[in-house]
Amino acid sequence: MMYDWLYQFTGSSILAMFIVSLLPLFVFILPFALFAVLMERKVSAHMQDRLGPMRVGYHGILQTVADIIKLLQKEDIVAAATDKNLFNLAPVLVFIGSYAAFAAIPFSGVFIGSQIELGLIYIVAVTGLVVAGILMAGWASNNKYSLLGAMRAAAQIISYEIPTLLIILTIIMITGTVSLYTLSEMQTAYFWNWLILGGPETGIQKILFIPLMMAGFLIIYISTLAEVNRTPFDIPEAESELVSGYHTEYSGMKFAMFFLAEYANMFAVSAIVSAIFFGGYQSPFGYLGSALNLPWLIPIEQFSWFTAKGLFFIFVQMWLRWTLPRFRVDQLMEFCWKYLIPMAFVILLLVGLITVL
Amino acid sequence: MALKTEEMVLNMGPQHPSTHGVLRLELQLDGEIISDVIPHIGYLHRCFEKHCEAMTYPQVIPYTDRMDYLASMYNEFGYAIAVEKLMNIQVPERVEYIRVIMGELQRIASHLVALGTYGADLGAFTPFLFCFRDRERILHLFEITCGARLLYNYIWIGGLSHDLHPDFIRLTKEFIKEFRPNLKELNELLSYNKIFIDRTAHVGVLPAEAAINYGITGPNLRASGVKWDLRRDDPYSVYHKFDFEIPVGSGEKGKTGDCWDRYFIRVLEMEQSLKIIEQAIDQIPDGDISSAIPKRVKPPEGQVYARVENPRGELGYFIISDGSVNPYRIKVRAPSFVNLAVMGELCKGHMIADVVAILGSIDIVLGEIDR
Amino acid sequence: MKTAEEIFNLLKEKFSGSVTEFKTDKPVEPFIIINPLEIDKVCRFLYENSALTFDSLVNLSGVDDANGEKTKDQSGFDIIKGGTLSVWYHLESIKFRHKLVLKTSTDREKPEVASVSEIWNCANWHEREAFDLYGIIFLNHPDLRRILMPYDWETG
Numbered sequence: 001m002m003y004d005w006l007y008q009f010t011g012s013s014i015l016a017m018f019i020v021s022l023l024p025l026f027v028f029i030l031p032f033a034l035f036a037v038l039m040e041r042k043v044s045a046h047m048q049d050r051l052g053p054m055r056v057g058y059h060g061i062l063q064t065v066a067d068i069i070k071l072l073q074k075e076d077i078v079a080a081a082t083d084k085n086l087f088n089l090a091p092v093l094v095f096i097g098s099y100a101a102f103a104a105i106p107f108s109g110v111f112i113g114s115q116i117e118l119g120l121i122y123i124v125a126v127t128g129l130v131v132a133g134i135l136m137a138g139w140a141s142n143n144k145y146s147l148l149g150a151m152r153a154a155a156q157i158i159s160y161e162i163p164t165l166l167i168i169l170t171i172i173m174i175t176g177t178v179s180l181y182t183l184s185e186m187q188t189a190y191f192w193n194w195l196i197l198g199g200p201e202t203g204i205q206k207i208l209f210i211p212l213m214m215a216g217f218l219i220i221y222i223s224t225l226a227e228v229n230r231t232p233f234d235i236p237e238a239e240s241e242l243v244s245g246y247h248t249e250y251s252g253m254k255f256a257m258f259f260l261a262e263y264a265n266m267f268a269v270s271a272i273v274s275a276i277f278f279g280g281y282q283s284p285f286g287y288l289g290s291a292l293n294l295p296w297l298i299p300i301e302q303f304s305w306f307t308a309k310g311l312f313f314i315f316v317q318m319w320l321r322w323t324l325p326r327f328r329v330d331q332l333m334e335f336c337w338k339y340l341i342p343m344a345f346v347i348l349l350l351v352g353l354i355t356v357l
Numbered sequence: 358m359a360l361k362t363e364e365m366v367l368n369m370g371p372q373h374p375s376t377h378g379v380l381r382l383e384l385q386l387d388g389e390i391i392s393d394v395i396p397h398i399g400y401l402h403r404c405f406e407k408h409c410e411a412m413t414y415p416q417v418i419p420y421t422d423r424m425d426y427l428a429s430m431y432n433e434f435g436y437a438i439a440v441e442k443l444m445n446i447q448v449p450e451r452v453e454y455i456r457v458i459m460g461e462l463q464r465i466a467s468h469l470v471a472l473g474t475y476g477a478d479l480g481a482f483t484p485f486l487f488c489f490r491d492r493e494r495i496l497h498l499f500e501i502t503c504g505a506r507l508l509y510n511y512i513w514i515g516g517l518s519h520d521l522h523p524d525f526i527r528l529t530k531e532f533i534k535e536f537r538p539n540l541k542e543l544n545e546l547l548s549y550n551k552i553f554i555d556r557t558a559h560v561g562v563l564p565a566e567a568a569i570n571y572g573i574t575g576p577n578l579r580a581s582g583v584k585w586d587l588r589r590d591d592p593y594s595v596y597h598k599f600d601f602e603i604p605v606g607s608g609e610k611g612k613t614g615d616c617w618d619r620y621f622i623r624v625l626e627m628e629q630s631l632k633i634i635e636q637a638i639d640q641i642p643d644g645d646i647s648s649a650i651p652k653r654v655k656p657p658e659g660q661v662y663a664r665v666e667n668p669r670g671e672l673g674y675f676i677i678s679d680g681s682v683n684p685y686r687i688k689v690r691a692p693s694f695v696n697l698a699v700m701g702e703l704c705k706g707h708m709i710a711d712v713v714a715i716l717g718s719i720d721i722v723l724g725e726i727d728r
Numbered sequence: 729m730k731t732a733e734e735i736f737n738l739l740k741e742k743f744s745g746s747v748t749e750f751k752t753d754k755p756v757e758p759f760i761i762i763n764p765l766e767i768d769k770v771c772r773f774l775y776e777n778s779a780l781t782f783d784s785l786v787n788l789s790g791v792d793d794a795n796g797e798k799t800k801d802q803s804g805f806d807i808i809k810g811g812t813l814s815v816w817y818h819l820e821s822i823k824f825r826h827k828l829v830l831k832t833s834t835d836r837e838k839p840e841v842a843s844v845s846e847i848w849n850c851a852n853w854h855e856r857e858a859f860d861l862y863g864i865i866f867l868n869h870p871d872l873r874r875i876l877m878p879y880d881w882e883t884g
Contacts, residue, residue, distance in 0.1 A: 048486035144367060148709075232480065232552055235710075323546070325553045326480025328710045329389070399876040406861075442756055569783050569822055572850025585822055659754035662787065662818050662829070675789050675816065688789035688816075698853045727876060 003115070020113060024102050033263040034064040036314065043315065044322045074252035079142060082249070086140035091250065091257040093133030098265040100126045105271050106181045108281050108302040119179040120168050123272065124161065127227070130265070131157050137258075141249040152235050152329050159336045160226035160233075166344035167220040170351045171276055174199055174209070180272070184280030191284035196277040208354050216347050217277045219340055221313075224269035226336070228262065230317055232324045233332060270313035271306070281306035364392060369712070371400050377474065377716065378723030382700070384712065394704040394712060396697055401727035409687045414440055414654040415514055417684065422508040424689065425725040427470050430456075430463035430499075431667045432725075433512035438593055439663035439674040440514045443656040451644035452516050453595045458529070458637045459499075459511065460665075461630040465536075466495045467668035468623045475620060475717040476547050479556050484547045491539055494532050501525065515650040526638055533631050540627060548621060557620060558611025561703040561715035565614065571702075572695045575670025576622040577719060580606035581614035587666040599636050601629045616718035623720075655682050667692050669720055691725035729826045732758045735780065743770055759816070759829035767817075767832050768842040768868075774819065774828070775847050782828065785848035787818040790858030796836060813839045813864055834864070843869040 006016035038053070038061065045052030053060030078087060101123045103113035116122055131154050138150020172178055174195070175186060186200050187193050196213050198206030226233040250258060274280060281302035289297030327335070365388075370381040379400035385393040405424060409417045421436045422429040434456055441448065473488030496506040501522045503511040511518050547553055563573070568581040578585055586603045588596040604625035606618035658680040664673035670692025677686040696719050703715050730738075736750045739760065746766035752758040762770050774782040796811025812833040819828045834841055843866035845851040855866045856875040863883065866872055874881060 044482070048483050049490055050486065144365075234480070322483050324481065325476065325547070325550065325556060327552060328556055328708065330708065331555055399874075399878065402876040445755075567849075570849050572785055572848065583822065590825065657755060659756060660759075660816075661756040664786075671786070673787055673818075675787055675818070677791060686789075686791050688787065688791075690787040694853065695850055698849070 005110075021103070024107065024113060025099065028107070029099065029102065029264050029267070030260070032267060033260045034068065036263040036267065037064045037067070037259075039311075039314070040318050043318045047319070047322050068256065071252060071256040076252040076254065079249055081142045083140040083142070086136045087249075088254075090133045090137035090140060091254045091261070093136065094130050095257045095261040095264075097127050097129030097133060098261040098268060100129070101268045101272075102264075104180055105268065105275065106184050106280060107306055108299045109185075110299045111303075112181050115181075117179050119181065119183075120172075120272075120276075121178055123180075123268075124165060124168070127265075127268075128161075130261075137250070143249055146249060149235075153229060155329075156229070156233060156235065156332060157227050159333060160223045160340075163219050163223040163336065163340040163344045164227065166341070166348055167216045167223075168276075170212075170216055170344075170348050171195065173348075173352055173355055180275045180280065184275050184282060187279035187282050190286065191279065194277065194279045194282075194284075205354055209351070212347050212351055212354075213277065215343065217273070219344050219347070220276070221273055223336075223340060224273060225317060225320070226332070228265045228269055228317075230266070230321055232320065232327050234321075234326060235329050235332060266314055266317060267310055270310045270317070274306075274309040274313060278309055280309075367709070377721055380697075380721070380723055380726075382712065382716075384704075384709065386709070389708045391704050391707055391709065391712065394701050396700050398697070398723070398726050401723045403728065405728040406687055406689065409684055411683065413682045414656070414684060417687065418513065419508070419510045421689075422510060423724060424691065424728055425667065425669065425672070425693070425722045426507060427722055428463050428467040428668045429508050430459045430512065431665055431672060433509065434460055434594075435663065435665040435667070435672045435674050437512050437514050438665065439661055439676050440654065440656060442663050443659060443661040443676060443678060444514075444651070444654070446515050446649055446651065448515060448649045449644045449646065450595070450642050452646050452649070454637050454641040455517060455521060455646070456512055457594055457596065457599075458634055458641075459502075461633050461637075462495050462498060462529075464630050464668045465627050466492050468627050469495075471623055471668075471717075471720040472543070472547070472620065475720075476553075478713050478717045479553065481547055481550070481553065484543060487539065487543065487546070491536055494535075498525065498528055498532065501528070513650055514654055516648070517646045520646050526641075529634065529638060533635060536631065537628075540624065544624065548624060554610050554617060556710075557616035557714055557718065560611075560616045560707060560711050561718065562612045563614040563699065563703060567699075567702065568614070571699045573670070573699060574695070575667065575692055576626060577619055577670065577696055579604065580618035580622045582606055587664060587671060591664070593663070593665060596633075598640065599633050601632050604629065616714050619718040619720075653682065655680070664690070669693050669722065669725075670696060672725075689725075689728055691728065693719075693721040693723075694726045697721050697726060729824055730780065731826075732760070732828060735774075735826075735828055736760050738777075738780070739770065739773075742773060746770055757827075757829050759831050761831050761833070764815075764832040764834040764841040765867075766842065767815075767830070768844050768847070770830075771817070771819075771844045771847050780821065780826075781823045782819040782821045784820045784822055785817065785844070785850045785854075786820045786827075787816070788844075788851055788854035788858065789816045790814070790862035790864050791816060792862060793833065808836070811836050813862055815841050815858060815864060817844075839864045840867055841865070842867050845869055 003016055003020050006019055007013055010016055041063070042052045053063040056062045056066050078084070104116055104119040104122050106112040134153045135150050138146045175183060177183060187195060191197065193200040196217055198209040198213060283301060283305045287298050287301055289295060289301055365386045367384045367386055368381065369384060371379040381397040383395040383397060384391055405420055409420060418433055418436060421432040424432055469488040469492045473485040476484040499509060500506050502525060503509050503519050563577070563581050565581045565583050568578050569583065582605060584603055584605050589603055604622050606613050606622055608618065610617045656678045658678055660675070660677040662673055662675045664671050671690065672692055673690035675688040675690065676684055679685040700716065704712055739747045743766065746763040747760060747770065748763065749761040750758065751761065774780050791814045793812045793814055794808055796808040798806060798808055801807045813836055814831055814833045817830040819830065832841055841864055843851065843855055845855060852870070853875060855869055856872060858864045859866060859872055860874040860876055873879060
């Protein structure tokens, strides 16, 4: 509906499309990535009994701005023996893969980037570009460590897509739709209608779904954690083993793109998980706007709920990173193939049985 | 026709975040499985032993600090004991007690570094900072005593350089009271964490026979099941007056002698050190700390081998004297030098990620390997 | 637990030719002097004998005895010609708690000592260090090359 409104406003479909696609990038994702880097540093610092950045701005708020300015003016060092085309293309692909997922995520009741019916499947498909980008980065760096890191990252991401897909299939079975927008709309009114608590239809089905949905939520949260390469699954960028993994040889703006892509990816998967299980942009208790009879307040509230849920899941991701040690690569694979995938299959079967009966 | 395969040689170091100093490890890999690990050392060789031949005996003490820079008190302790044995000096009891207190505090500080960096190597960044926070308090205790945080020049031949600061005993008691709950916290955060156990149990198993044959000493030997501690089996100073246990590895989470055992022994040893410090503080007598310091250190002709239980193992000093004020030959038997030789054996058949785990569990300091 | 005296008598019976002297005059510990080329046989006996069982080599050090004649070489530097280089062994038995000190001396011009790294793996790196810093050549050592100095370090 944002697109329609803009079309009426500007009278040109191209201009409307342009604005709709650039709006999330500049207004939301880039400022969010700046904020997320700072949040990570402050959260990790307070968990480790220290203070974090304190000097730049009030209690260090402007730290990331200073970092971005520094990265922008750094010399772009490219080693002589690299494959130049792939080397330059890799960060771009990784960033596109992470960012393109935002087209199908509803930010509020009136704003969604694209009205695509295939929402979730589109997202899973487009984040596959990240794997291609990582492999290119590892190969083109002409560095044994980077190659090892890239191969591990590729194996990890591809393996952990399977439990993610299985849980998404389960959701499709329950709700009958793939579009994230419809999914969020379905979970209206109170938190009792959220899919984590069984979904909007009442009845014996809902009660039976609750444990399965909770298990499914855990599985998809863990799998998406592995897809964004966060500890405990951060083997590809394990600093103490491979120096820096597949982005060892990158400097300056290209490194900044990898960095921002990681935080954008983190938010994308948090948003997806909250849209599927926790009602997306819906508020758990009803809207202040409808209580006070101010209909224009509702989209704003929805946007703030969306951001709040996303931030909460990101906080949990950071919490896990600074508490747990790292998995070894074969233990990671074993965990996925021997534990997560069978459990996801079992959940799929059980949900299917319950839906049919 | 068989496919021709080759082993890949991967080089870790000398500059690498987890090699604990300038160590170069040459890994011969078959895919991700290691077939051999060859350590190359010597990047920190400072000709310590030759240097000592040009100095007088007391002038050697700052040099001994700089060998194992994470356990400087113990290096000085060993050297002082060796020269005192050669010259047959009896130090006052107060000096012995203070040396034991400083030594045990140093043992706790050194183990905190070992455990913190071990967790950081494996990806758990938070215990590293918790350990260093506690270590800061110990370094503060050292600072008020002798003015230095890392390299002290405190334990002299025949005595000490300064007596205890008036606040020392009170601050040490406070430290002990606040450290015991932190040890429990460290256990909950790192030692019993399932991911950590998966990374370290059954990895790098060192059987007891091989350990004795390779000359491994210290927590590494005790983790393999051999109950051998120089403080109990070849006592020096006043250790025979204290009541403490010797923790031995038992394969609780995996096999006896694996990385988890070597890690956990150090946690248990910190607890025992706290016990020793408490007893020492209760029993410490009054006295003059500098009454036995000789004006001129000129040992008779002869040779002596004296050893102490460093946090890393058995630190031995073999001193040959020719009757003059300069030592003729000082040979330092550094525990990390001997412990590192077993890397090749331990790493066979494991993966690259395990090399980091095994190296961290052996706990080496390059300063004492290369001298 | 056996004293050094008893061990010396035991060794003298078995290896009368190789075991030369028992020095007790200077502080602190008494030591036994052994022939450099027979040291590995003596050590193997000490390791395998069930009453002695010296299962741990604590220390192995190379020492330059500086007991030759002091002259000057072509560039005018002081050098020593003749005399001996020695290797000191400190052995211990973890089973029986007794200790022993051995010493062997070999000519400076042709410094050859039998290696004991077959018996105790600990000796491997210690012998490499003695070779590196003193030039003592250990016969039958599996991998005798420099350990602390760079591999292509030239002497003199």
